[in-house]
Amino acid sequence: MGVSSVLDNSPFFPLLLCVLIFCLLTFRAVRFRQIRSGPRLPPGPKADFLLGHYRAVPEVAAFKKYAEWAKEFDSDVLFFHALGTKWIVLNSLKSATDLLEKRGSNYADRPRFIMFEEMGWSPTLTWLRWGPKCHLHRKVLQPPFSKSRVKQYAANQRREALICCQGMLDDPENWINSVRRFSVAVVLKIAYGLEVDGSDSPWIKLADDSAEAVGKSGAPASSIMDRFPPTRYLPDWLPFMERLRFARTWRFSIENITKLPFEAAMDKQAQTDSNHEQSFVHERISIFRKNAAESLANEFTLEDIQGAAATILIAGNDTTAATVMLLVLYLMQNPEAQRKAQQEVDCAVGGGRLPTWDDMSNLRYTQLVLQETYRMNPLSPLGIPHASIADDVYGGMFIPRGTIVYQNVWAMMHDESVYAEPFRFWPERYLPKEEGGNAEPLPAGNFGFGRRICIGKSLAESSLLIVLATMLATLDIGWPMDEDGKPTPFEPDWSFKGQAIVLPFKASITSRNAKSRENLDREVAAFKFVQF
Numbered sequence: 001m002g003v004s005s006v007l008d009n010s011p012f013f014p015l016l017l018c019v020l021i022f023c024l025l026t027f028r029a030v031r032f033r034q035i036r037s038g039p040r041l042p043p044g045p046k047a048d049f050l051l052g053h054y055r056a057v058p059e060v061a062a063f064k065k066y067a068e069w070a071k072e073f074d075s076d077v078l079f080f081h082a083l084g085t086k087w088i089v090l091n092s093l094k095s096a097t098d099l100l101e102k103r104g105s106n107y108a109d110r111p112r113f114i115m116f117e118e119m120g121w122s123p124t125l126t127w128l129r130w131g132p133k134c135h136l137h138r139k140v141l142q143p144p145f146s147k148s149r150v151k152q153y154a155a156n157q158r159r160e161a162l163i164c165c166q167g168m169l170d171d172p173e174n175w176i177n178s179v180r181r182f183s184v185a186v187v188l189k190i191a192y193g194l195e196v197d198g199s200d201s202p203w204i205k206l207a208d209d210s211a212e213a214v215g216k217s218g219a220p221a222s223s224i225m226d227r228f229p230p231t232r233y234l235p236d237w238l239p240f241m242e243r244l245r246f247a248r249t250w251r252f253s254i255e256n257i258t259k260l261p262f263e264a265a266m267d268k269q270a271q272t273d274s275n276h277e278q279s280f281v282h283e284r285i286s287i288f289r290k291n292a293a294e295s296l297a298n299e300f301t302l303e304d305i306q307g308a309a310a311t312i313l314i315a316g317n318d319t320t321a322a323t324v325m326l327l328v329l330y331l332m333q334n335p336e337a338q339r340k341a342q343q344e345v346d347c348a349v350g351g352g353r354l355p356t357w358d359d360m361s362n363l364r365y366t367q368l369v370l371q372e373t374y375r376m377n378p379l380s381p382l383g384i385p386h387a388s389i390a391d392d393v394y395g396g397m398f399i400p401r402g403t404i405v406y407q408n409v410w411a412m413m414h415d416e417s418v419y420a421e422p423f424r425f426w427p428e429r430y431l432p433k434e435e436g437g438n439a440e441p442l443p444a445g446n447f448g449f450g451r452r453i454c455i456g457k458s459l460a461e462s463s464l465l466i467v468l469a470t471m472l473a474t475l476d477i478g479w480p481m482d483e484d485g486k487p488t489p490f491e492p493d494w495s496f497k498g499q500a501i502v503l504p505f506k507a508s509i510t511s512r513n514a515k516s517r518e519n520l521d522r523e524v525a526a527f528k529f530v531q532f
């Protein structure tokens, strides 16, 4: 019987634990006062004695509150503490670059993600502390996603982009299903060599569940368990333990997505010629078996392979799907930008065919539509937190070792001193002034910083560009129509619990013209005869 189930079943243990926790908290609060009386920490709002800033920081859309505080305290670096955990929030690109890139070796660590541990993750690069295991995972995961190696996935990405647009046209009411299919299909193939058969594939349900679990679990490392680990042993029915309840309720989704595709890939490999399939799992399993056959040590264990493959699927699928949904939203809300990008695609392909990879370098405005989408709504508004390894001093402010470091990418991308009218969707803002633009810098930081920067950036950007170009060539996206055929503008709903995502919404999706539809159907039909 596990510790938590003993505690859940006995009325005395929770009481005893509460007393213990209270004593520990008092001890930590007193110790924290000693830190405060040392060198000058970055500023921050007033804290409670025992709970620190626990109650001050909102659980939803904390990035907006942090941006307000940055203005109030006139500091791009803010300091917080709660229940003995300390964190800073970097609200400018300059402070994020100075610390996470220029002093990257000191900020390459991650905090422990206790809530995610409760969710049952296997060793997964995203949550690994800086150290030999993390280096090994980055060494194994980076090469297949380098700029040059991602080209090997290009044909499959384009095929899936075409299938996505065909699906959106065939079933416009449920266009989101086609987007989900697209984002899962690309990474499922790369990670496991598995295919998605239709938008009701069980792999999509699996990916949806894990996206829900990660996307709504709150800002990473910010739950009460992350702030004060002993609370993970409290019963999850206590009123302030909702996030422990959430973690346990959704644990099944992380377990399923980690195990099931991995087992399917292993079965497939056992049934087919192992050299035939090209996928991350097949490649790593072949190396594993070869080492084992030659009695060589396997540093990258089966558990590591399983965790790394799940990272590709989880980190790669919901981020891509959420960004495609944003693209659809902003194209719908900004018909001018949509028309301009469509004209650019038409001009690049010269009519009569659909865009290919060779056209991408001619799609400058289309690329800016994507950049503007990143800027308007960074999916991880506070990034994935890093942690400091040693004491540091920045701008005269002391940053103790072990401090969690959030990057307020949302604040950086809505900084009025950098972006004019930051809440306006305006892709032209990046163009030089002589071309009618405002010469503003492309957004930076939405894929992270320094030594923990996203390894899937090149793959994600190419997937997004090919699907955007294909959508522009084949679809007209508009407001949904009412019964009288009139467009009905609306404000979509958002979720700011953890990731910042737009919730499913209706749109009018129609074919641009008969020729583009014919090309789409012809190309998709031809894929049936091609092995990828």
Ligand code: HEM
Residues within 6 Å of the ligand: 125, 126, 127, 128, 138, 141, 145, 311, 312, 313, 315, 316, 317, 319, 320, 323, 379, 380, 383, 384, 385, 386, 445, 446, 447, 448, 449, 450, 451, 452, 453, 454, 455, 456, 457, 459, 460
């Ligand atoms: C629009 C798509 C994506 C966005 C916005 C995104 C964003 C991010 C961000 C913000 C981080 C944290 C970086 C940091 O801590 O400094 C990250 C890490 C990571 N991403 Fe992505 N990502 C995307 C797509 C992908 C894809 C397609 C893959 C899979 C191949 C992937 C795999 C990873 C991994 C493994 C990490 C952890 C890196 C580490 O901790 O060392 N991501 N991503």
